[in-house]
Amino acid sequence: MSHTGERNFDHFLSLAERLDVPARLREEMAQCGAFHTYPAPGLIIGVYMVEYARNVLQVQPGEKVYAVCETPKCLPDSLQVILHCTCGNNRLRIIRAGRFAFTVNRGSDEAFAQGIRVYVDQEKLKAWPTLLAWFTHDACFDKKTMGDRLFEDILTAGQQILSCERVRIPVHKKEWWSTKICESCGQMVPSTFMTGDVCAACSAEKYYELE
């Protein structure tokens, strides 16, 4: 991490302590910030959202849960660090809907799992003008001069800007797979990733050129 990053980080953690954020949450904010490389506002809101979901579902430490995050912005990292729903362990799915919300559920042998959806409630945001201005990307929000005020709003509001609803989420079973060879690149690809004879990296998802 850069020295600037470290200074911002220390400054943020001092502010959280001064505002009486409980030690356990501050520890989780520090862990999330270290992973993300800085204490982004959305990441810190995410810590409160995870806390909310964990309390409602009564998730035990180390318990296996699954999440769908409705935005790729910051929020997935709070789920990954605290609940260990990660991109790589198949317990986190990220959809590019842009809503600052996620669902969390336990595993289930049924076709559907019961879970909870936690979201930033735009009605409740109105009580926190700086936070609302940042959240809506309003031109009146100046991150150079209003950063401290934003974090004060976030840390003072805590869970007060959040709402939740009970949801049913379809359970996806693991599919059996064999190895296929892409006809274009000749590389091995699990059959579950292939829709034709050519892998996605050689067709729709091609993203680099050889030097």
Place this chain on the structure above:
Amino acid sequence: MSHTGERNFDHFLSLAERLDVPARLREEMAQCGAFHTYPAPGLIIGVYMVEYARNVLQVQPGEKVYAVCETPKCLPDSLQVILHCTCGNNRLRIIRAGRFAFTVNRGSDEAFAQGIRVYVDQEKLKAWPTLLAWFTHDACFDKKTMGDRLFEDILTAGQQILSCERVRIPVHKKEWWSTKICESCGQMVPSTFMTGDVCAACSAEKYYELE
């Protein structure tokens, strides 16, 4: 983490020490395993792949780099934990191509960034029969009896199963956005996520039902 998970973890780390895996790599394997909740074979191969990329590109500790991971299976977590290219900080993109490979590049003000692509080389895998059987999901691989042998192959092979190539990757600039309201759910969504008047979570990406 469950007690079973902890036992597996200790067992894996003992094996790594006995096979003379350098302490720094063992530390990174432990960090990745804690995040992922267990030392998955693909995650450990990923530690070697990140080490390979870091050496070729001479990435300094804390330096900001970007990655595209060509599979969602395990590998993204090695990139996230070690290089801090995370889903939430916009330095990691995951494509569902199914190839066990990633690219890493530094930021660039140009239209393209130079980077490196690291991949598991199927020709080189042939020297490690248990690893090859696991990798190809061959019916002869029995994870109940061959787990130790698999990890011995992975930890003994290290970077010997990997290859790399120099690549050019297009640089995506941050887009300006304003807040839009989805006509279906009424929730706020950044304009960059909206393709029409309805957000993705209310249309193509709808994934839950209210209870």
